[in-house]
Amino acid sequence: MSNSNEAQLRKTLAKIAELAGAAAGNGSYESHEDHEHEVDANGTVVCVPKALPERLLLKSAQTAVEINPVNAPQRVAIGQFAAAQVFEPAAIAVLTQKYWGPSTRRLTVSFMETTAANLRARIVSHLNSWSKTAGISFVETSSTGTIRISRGGSGYWSYLGTDVLLIPKNRPTMNLQGFTMSTSESEYKRVVRHEAGHTLGMPHEHMRKALIARIDKQKAYAYFLQTYGWDKATVDAQVLTPLDEANLMSTPPDQTSIMCYQLPGSITKDGKPILGGMDINATDYTFAGKVYPKASASLTSESLGDDWNESDDVEDVAYPD
Amino acid sequence: MGRLIEFQPGPTERLTISVGDVLLVGAAGVVVQSGAEAVEVVGPLLPGVVGDNGRVLAPAGAPNTLLIVARKVGKAVLAFKTGAPYRSVETATLDLDIVA
Numbered sequence: 001m002s003n004s005n006e007a008q009l010r011k012t013l014a015k016i017a018e019l020a021g022a023a024a025g026n027g028s029y030e031s032h033e034d035h036e037h038e039v040d041a042n043g044t045v046v047c048v049p050k051a052l053p054e055r056l057l058l059k060s061a062q063t064a065v066e067i068n069p070v071n072a073p074q075r076v077a078i079g080q081f082a083a084a085q086v087f088e089p090a091a092i093a094v095l096t097q098k099y100w101g102p103s104t105r106r107l108t109v110s111f112m113e114t115t116a117a118n119l120r121a122r123i124v125s126h127l128n129s130w131s132k133t134a135g136i137s138f139v140e141t142s143s144t145g146t147i148r149i150s151r152g153g154s155g156y157w158s159y160l161g162t163d164v165l166l167i168p169k170n171r172p173t174m175n176l177q178g179f180t181m182s183t184s185e186s187e188y189k190r191v192v193r194h195e196a197g198h199t200l201g202m203p204h205e206h207m208r209k210a211l212i213a214r215i216d217k218q219k220a221y222a223y224f225l226q227t228y229g230w231d232k233a234t235v236d237a238q239v240l241t242p243l244d245e246a247n248l249m250s251t252p253p254d255q256t257s258i259m260c261y262q263l264p265g266s267i268t269k270d271g272k273p274i275l276g277g278m279d280i281n282a283t284d285y286t287f288a289g290k291v292y293p294k295a296s297a298s299l300t301s302e303s304l305g306d307d308w309n310e311s312d313d314v315e316d317v318a319y320p321d
Numbered sequence: 322m323g324r325l326i327e328f329q330p331g332p333t334e335r336l337t338i339s340v341g342d343v344l345l346v347g348a349a350g351v352v353v354q355s356g357a358e359a360v361e362v363v364g365p366l367l368p369g370v371v372g373d374n375g376r377v378l379a380p381a382g383a384p385n386t387l388l389i390v391a392r393k394v395g396k397a398v399l400a401f402k403t404g405a406p407y408r409s410v411e412t413a414t415l416d417l418d419i420v421a
Contacts, residue, residue: 154329155349156405157367157383160381163372166374167370191405228349229351
């Protein structure tokens with residue numbers, strides 16, 4: 001995934017967290033324009049943002065751009081990805097739909113290969129580690145799941161957030177190469193929970209500017225070339241291209257986040273390693289709880305989902321120049 | 322005509338292929354220890370798919386695929402890197418014979 005996508009992902013996650021936190025009563029969201037107002041248990045008027053049904057998100061984005069071109073998504077040039085990253089007209093809706101949303105949700109899980117019941121249960125239990133604070137969970141299904149796990153492909157990876165909905169049903173959305181019941185519990189925590197984080201829409205943490213600033217580029221190029229055979233472009237893409245801080249949450253970089261890779265002290269300027277996450281840490285749990293709050297009366301599908309029949313949608317409107 | 326040959330590093334330590342063949346290797350990286358003139362390395366690559374929306378989608382993760390193109394008759398020794406590139410990396414060496 002390109003850094004421009006990761007930056008936009010973080011920006012949108014931050015906004016979701018802000019909105020969700022405010023709706024849950026612990027945030028500082030203050031805009032009252034175009035929102036309905038309700039009275040909470042304390043008699044205080046609170047602002048409840050309303051969202052369109054999913055079917056209308058793309059149209060709403062197109063309308064917003066039609067009315068005011070400034071609403072179009074920015075084309076951010078970040079290094080080599082600038083040429084490859086093309087935002088389709090659907091970018092606004094796609095970016096919005098990359099996040100599962102603040103309402104509670106259960107994602108079905110199936111396995112691409114024949115997998116023993118105890119192994120399936122073990123993997124799903126680690127996916128559900130995030131449910132300690134997040135209102136999103138994984139449940140196994142005997143049919144084709146929304147999340148499709150393979151253990152036969154190469155490497156460890158997962159598609160990001162609701163991108164999994166766009167993956168052909170005969171293809172995995174997550175790969176856990178070679179995971180068996182013999183795999184250590186620590187690897188389950190480090191790998192399965194990391195990939196589950198991607199499925200929840202979380203990008204890598206290790207490309208924060210402050211962490212990358214600790215890396216000696218020339219040492220990194222030499223190290224990855226010698227150790228992995230990676231050329232400079234690969235090292236740049238995987239290790240050295242920082243996310244735009246302006247698009248990040250204002251929390252300090254967290255080198256022990258489960259979403260952070262480990263980097264050796266031999267490539268850092270101070271000789272100290274970037275530790276990398278071995279398990280979901282407290283910050284991760286807090287962040288997940290904010291982005292995916294557990295059941296909240298003000299964040300049910302009633303307030304965020306389909307609240308009228310599709311036949312009642314307004315027909316296309318021509319806007320004057 | 323060249324062949325596209327799927328290859329998983331590990332069990333096989335020696336392999337004979339022909340000029341024009343291409344190895345599709347599940348690995349995060351490769352170090353060509355000798356015979357660089359006989360092979361061309363493409364990658365590492367991060368495989369993606371064309372999504373239902375017609376756009377190319379790639380997962381979050383380290384690269385996990387390489388192409389080794391047999392260019393000339395000769396021998397090469399390749400050290401493939403598998404596992405998690407940032408932590409539990411394993412090396413599997415392959416002696417490659419390239420024939421006409």
